Amino acid sequence: MNRRRASLVLEDGHVFEGEVFGEARPAAGEVVFNTGMAGYPESLTDPSYSGQILVLTYPLIGNYGVPPGTGPESLDGPFESGRVQVAGLIVSSLCPAPSHWSSTRTLDAWLREENVAGIQGIPTRTLTKILREKGTMLGKIVLPGRDTDFFDPDKINLVERVSTKKVLSYGSGRKRIALLDCGAKNNIIRCLVNRGVTVLRVPWDHDLASLDYDGLVISNGPGNPKMCGRAVEEARKAMARGKPIFGICLGNQILALAAGLDTYKLKYGHRSQNQPCLDTRTGRCPITSQNHGYAVKPELGPDWEAWFVNANDGTNEGIRHKRLPFRAVQFHPEGAPGPRDTEYLFDEFLEAVK
């Protein structure tokens, strides 16, 4: 293997030395972490990570290789979009000899194909502790003699970058579900299609008024919700129309903003697959997969109520309109990666769709 030195430089001055893998090129972005122990093909293709250098805290990555890839519009494989979305990948140990029946290549080879750089040999726990205290941190992958500038993805509209450019249709059910694609994960589409509905995937700023649909899903996506004003605008229009709405992750924040509620940055973001969320209606506490640094403020006004609350830190994890069929969750009911305890929320949503 071509072993070359590389370093991860953080904007606060921390430098971590390691070995480059994947495509040996400098890269910059916001550095974030996730503590999930499995699911790197899913995470790396999750559009929510667009513009970010992802640190996988779990130290052994690439163990089961990578299955064959398919085209950008395919729903096959454990991929959440048609390409690797992260700006860079940071791991402790990269597995050079993966083992799985579904694997056709190493993680290293895949990242090379996808033109993405990674560094291994980094103390990811130490790094995670730094990142969790900072909340957000810019960083860059630097090679000897090849530097790059820090890049703040919050300054550009990432949603625009990852959203579909045209309207796509999936499935063939009677119910028509519009998916406002702010960077939607494939598994949201799979979860809907598997339940026998037609999914109309539309760009993040699509004029929903002109679309014939029975229910609306506002997807997950990258970045700060306050950067996607037009999506918020569309959501507000959709609320006026009264059809059922289900927001996921960024979609939750967009719906909240559309409803006149506010968002804020968490002291400790939720970046793991083991987040307990209390369903305030049932008292049950499923385990959820999460990846967010912003949350909806607990002041929900007269029309909205807290639907889910994080059992660890008490922050809001979902909102629900008291009378109208609007609801949203901050976590990922579609899992991928992560537990599927809350997949039933798709059923509940589709029941509300006439």
Next chain:
Amino acid sequence: MKVLLLGSGALKIGEAGEFDYSGSQALKALKEEGVKTVLVNPNIATIQTGREFADRIYFLPVNREFVERIIRREKPDGILLGFGGQTALNCGVSLEGVLDRHKVRVLVTPLKTIKETEDRALFVAKLAEIGVLTPRGVVVTSVKRGMAAASSLGFPLMVRVSYDLGGRGSGVVRDLAELQIKLERAFAFSKRVLLEEYLHGWKEIEYEVVRDGRDNCLTVCNMENLDPMGFHTGESAVVAPTQTLTNFEYHELRRIAIQVVRHLGVVGECNIQFALDPYRWDYRVIEVNARLSRSSALASKATAYPLAYVAAKLALGKTLPELKNSVTGVTTTCFEPALDYIVCKIPRWDLQKFRRVESRIGSEMKSVGEVMGIGRSFEEAFQKAFRMLEIGVDGFVSDFKLGPLADELRTDKRFFAIAKALRLGWPVSKLRRITGIDPWFLERMKGLVGMEERLRQKRPPRPLLLQAKRAGFSDARIAALAGRKEASVRALRKKWGIVPAVKQMDTLAAEYPARTNYLYLTYHETEDDVAFGERGVLVLGSGPYRIGSSVEFDWCSVSCVRSLAAQGRKTIVLNSNPETVSTDYDMSDRLYFEEMTLERVLDVCDKERPDGVVVSMGGQTPNNLAVPLARNGVRILGTAPSDIVRAEDRNKFSALLDRHGVEQPEWKDLSSLRSARAFARAIGFPVLIRPSFVLSGSAMSVAFDESGMERFLAKAGSFSPGQSVIITKFIEGAKEIEFDGVAAQGELLCYAIGEHIENAGVHSGDATIILPAQRIHVQAHREVRLIAKTIARALRITGPFNIQFIAKDDRIKVIECNLRASRTFPFVSKTYGVDFIDIATRAMLGDSTGPVHKSLFETDAIAIKAPQFSFSRLKKADPILTVEMASTGEVACFGRSVHEAFLKAIVATGFRIPRRSVFVSIKGDVNRVRSLDWIRALAALGFEMTATEHTADFLRRNGIAAERLFKIHESREPNVRTRLQGRRIDLVINIPFSYDRIEFDDSYEIRRMAVDFGVPLITNIQLARLLAEALAAKPELEVRAWDEYLG
């Protein structure tokens, strides 16, 4: 509210220290809720049977009869069956009607669910209701039906026994002949046997699931067995979390696990095992254990999630979201731990202690303990684990002595065989085919072998040294490869700044800040997670449980830590064994889950700079570290290392005894066969032989003549420079006396004198011990005490010590002396109600409260400690008592008489009191004459006596009627085999010719068959005599709690 908790009894293969952990956590959880607790557990060496844990403790057998009497007496509101292993669960099932009658509620998982998880047919049907796949199979109720069913299923197939315990009787069979043998054995233990498809080579994956009464359900940990299906999980190396599962596989199995647990209605904790196809997506659910298990103890230690504690709280109706995660102090228990490290469990076997034992491993559990290595790479965790085993290897790659590779790849030494095969260039694909281990793991092992080669250089460069340390190589191994000294490698890497970092196991992979004190060391990180301010005292724990060193040393370690804490000291524990209480998150101020090696203890000392280190609580391994630690400037608490040397060095100790006029059996350290033979001839046979060159196999033996001596030495190895053999006069017919004491600066503070029932020649760990000694002269008693005082003074002992004596013809001789806590410390402490370890700890801190007043040693009750053997799990092993220890655990019971305490104690080990018939077979005329008295006593009690030819003739000549049974190989009726198989013999008393004579004869076959058919067996004359006496005395077996005996 009052709750009865059933313990698991003695440690045995399949049920070991993990249930001390789960029981003690449960008791703690109940106490916090103000619940009164009653504990039944005859295992006196456990921590849970301490006054701090339960309000009432019964050292009585965990069986229907005794537990029913306890229920009648205590009138508990509820009962917990899930914390004492299969023993407690089986006892609970047997109590079904009793519990209703006395209105005792089964807390959490109802009996119906337990039965559905224990009975294969019910289990399979139940899972089919929700479309969950289980292996195809047929339940059969007789050998004949089994043979018939096999033809439809095809071979190979798996034979499974209901109400299994450690897989006893279960296994893979490849043809009709094997099936027949297997079924005969299986039906000896069980009424139903399941034949099912054999999922050869499938991965074995486990999930630990918790569910509360509100239906919140989650998986705390998943684990991957390195060894595939067909290996008992207790025999397999295991990693957590799983390494080769994709997100889909991980979460699909998790989803099914939760679905199954909900459908079964389990509340509390349970374990679910899956088989996973390595070539396509397919799975089977193998089993569900609706109780705390060995795997859940491992999961708890691997994740720092207090499973047993939480399960007990759920039993009281608490819900997961309302319970706080006591590790973080802030988050809830309703979450799934995220690990940012990998753990690797490796079992510890002691098969070399047994004669004729089958060393192939498979679907039956044979291991006696386990260790858990933690690292940030598989290699780091894996190599640590090998060193933690304390079997004399420095890691995965070793110079372990091996037999032919093709055979050893299937034995307990298979990892060493894999290392050797890789070194010889065997491809990974071939090893996968033979071992069934996933290539992911084999590739990592191959990497270790490759690195080992690269390390064969005098001056490994810094990057290579760092890489080696990250791959878990010890300084000692690197030194050996480089041809340097361990200390010089250590100095070099420290110079280069290659030092490990201390990391927390915090349950959430650093996502939030945590307060945990649960720590390990790794070379993959550079920053310590904790600060090192206040200095503490470091206590070295027990290491893995093994034959000869077990839960008793965990009790000692924990007692020491509690005592230190009571003196206001900061406590630090180092231990490697996930089955222990000392590794619980709330036992010490800091816990290092680490190896008990000089390198690692020094690493911890470099960080913590402790005030002192306690080496006398964890058995021999930490004791051995006293001198090297002291040489490295570490302060050892208690007896000075230089004095420890004077006790451990045979020559020095012998000279010391001579100087003080203390007698010892004649002995000599000899370096050739000729001189050994000459010395043995001079002192006269029999002699005890202890060669220094034993790598595997028996370390000791008794020889009755020259040929026996030569035979043993030839088997052990050969003389080479620097190696020798110690020959000691073996005194026949002598009584053995056990002395446990504590001293401060050579002054005796407290002591206990126990007496072995078996004559000398039976290892003290296998002996049945009476406390206080009842049948030795007052004079002997006094002499023992005086000698102990002399030795304590001469060695300036501070702390615990143990001396073994033999007494014959009014002469007392010292045979062994250890300046550390011994196996019997919990037994004597609990019998007297005086914590010897607390006294020892205070003495070591220089804070002795002076000698304990003598009247404390006048007890009203008598206690008897009896050994627990696990021969039924060790196929082919000769179930005989020798100078090598063979028992895996012990119990102790109290009584008003020796007879009462004795009967209770043996019943607590699973012995069934004979009702009708006794079979005797005695080798040698001398033994027969010596046995006449007790055989006569048994005959007088009306037992139907049967015997082998010579014994029957002898008995007839002496006026005792005994039916002659033919030996097994004689194939004539009436035959011993038929009688044993037909359950027409209640007890086998088989007295071999003499200790340690190797008898490959029908005598062995009878013993073995008794064990295989589950018939109680006695092989010792003194035990047989005491049993006959006790049966004749017919004492009432009182049900009394411990506090009532202490008065």
